Amino acid sequence: MDHPTSASRQGRLDSLLKHGESKLLVIVFSQVRVPAGKFGLERLFAKTRHNCLFLNDTDCEWYLGLEHAIDAAISAAIGAVSPERMIYYGSSMGGYGALLTGLRRQDGDIHAFGPELRLGRPGYQSTAYGIDADDQRLVDFKGLTETYSHELDLYFGCFDAVDAAGASTAKELLPKAHRHLLRSSHANHDHLYSLNIIRRLIRTFERDPARELASKQLNCDINANDLRAFGDLGEALASDAVVDPADITELEAFQANPGLMRLAAETYARAGDLDKALETMEKAEALVESDPVLQGLPKRWRKQLPLQRVNWFFEAGQTEVARQLLAETLERFPADEAMLTLAKQLGLGSTASKQPSATDLPIE
Numbered sequence: 001m002d003h004p005t006s007a008s009r010q011g012r013l014d015s016l017l018k019h020g021e022s023k024l025l026v027i028v029f030s031q032v033r034v035p036a037g038k039f040g041l042e043r044l045f046a047k048t049r050h051n052c053l054f055l056n057d058t059d060c061e062w063y064l065g066l067e068h069a070i071d072a073a074i075s076a077a078i079g080a081v082s083p084e085r086m087i088y089y090g091s092s093m094g095g096y097g098a099l100l101t102g103l104r105r106q107d108g109d110i111h112a113f114g115p116e117l118r119l120g121r122p123g124y125q126s127t128a129y130g131i132d133a134d135d136q137r138l139v140d141f142k143g144l145t146e147t148y149s150h151e152l153d154l155y156f157g158c159f160d161a162v163d164a165a166g167a168s169t170a171k172e173l174l175p176k177a178h179r180h181l182l183r184s185s186h187a188n189h190d191h192l193y194s195l196n197i198i199r200r201l202i203r204t205f206e207r208d209p210a211r212e213l214a215s216k217q218l219n220c221d222i223n224a225n226d227l228r229a230f231g232d233l234g235e236a237l238a239s240d241a242v243v244d245p246a247d248i249t250e251l252e253a254f255q256a257n258p259g260l261m262r263l264a265a266e267t268y269a270r271a272g273d274l275d276k277a278l279e280t281m282e283k284a285e286a287l288v289e290s291d292p293v294l295q296g297l298p299k300r301w302r303k304q305l306p307l308q309r310v311n312w313f314f315e316a317g318q319t320e321v322a323r324q325l326l327a328e329t330l331e332r333f334p335a336d337e338a339m340l341t342l343a344k345q346l347g348l349g350s351t352a353s354k355q356p357s358a359t360d361l362p363i364e
Contacts, residue, residue: 025083029090029097063097064137123238157184159259161234
């Protein structure tokens with residue numbers, strides 16, 4: 001059944017209200033790189049019975065300074081659908097928007113996937129989009145959470161240094177939150193979708209996320225010290241600081257965490273130890289491919305492991321080895337522009353399809 005919709009634009013905030021039959025209003029915040037007039041996760045929620053208000057910060061400024069525009073859109077949606085319950089929902093930049101708005105308004109539950117809790121740090125996506133750590137629009141999450149009385153679920157991929165930092169920070173700033181530490185990457189929303197968890201959660205928003213995640217063996221066994229260290233070491237490497245690989249390999253979580261292995265491989269490469277870098281990255285790949293849960297990780301994350309080895313071989317002058325490994329990688333994963341460019345440089349030409357598979361695309 002088609003539902004009536006209404007769209008509007010206020011400054012850099014686009015909004016779209018979809019009417020549904022349930023008593024829920026889900027406010028869905030778009031991730032980065034969603035063009036004006038489009039909305040992240042729109043196709044996902046179109047399959048639900050919920051009233052949905054889709055929001056998109058078209059300038060990718062993490063919804064900072066949009067409080068009045070967001071509140072106006074929410075007020076209009078409430079007036080139109082008279083919901084009995086509200087949910088704030090988003091991933092990555094959208095997760096930050098959902099968390100920020102839900103805590104500020106304190107009138108609904110929050111599901112935030114991979115939100116950065118400290119914007120503008122080295123190696124963070126927000127930094128790449130021009131957000132500064134001293135931006136005057138940033139807010140104090142700790143102050144907002146003190147009076148918050150709704151459900152607050154945060155999902156962090158513990159194979160990603162920025163997510164690890166977020167999970168560690170959340171323990172201090174958001175003590176009331178349910179922190180879900182996942183055997184996943186930053187794109188954990190896509191990973192959970194591939195395992196059918198997202199569809200089960202959003203159908204009614206009544207299921208217990210912790211139980212659903214445990215049923216798929218997604219909980220990551222990582223201690224607080226390793227979580228914090230992963231975040232700190234990733235930020236140090238992004239700042240071009242010298243990182244001792246032993247500071248990573250000696251962490252308790254190292255042997256079961258391909259994200260830590262990837263970070264260690266990069267530190268070996270920076271130190272000029274190519275053999276150890278290649279060995280460690282290959283070990284990370286083998287771990288992912290041997291685990292049915294990790295095989296569901298987004299392909300755009302998984303393919304970075306062999307592609308980094310291709311680049312290292314190429315830079316070391318081992319062109320034939322790089323060419324063979326890239327050919328194997330193109331057989332396993334959808335080709336993107338970077339892969340096609342590398343193929344051309346290596347003389348492979350390109351018979352590879354540029355069409356991504358469903359597991360390689362963000363869920364829209």
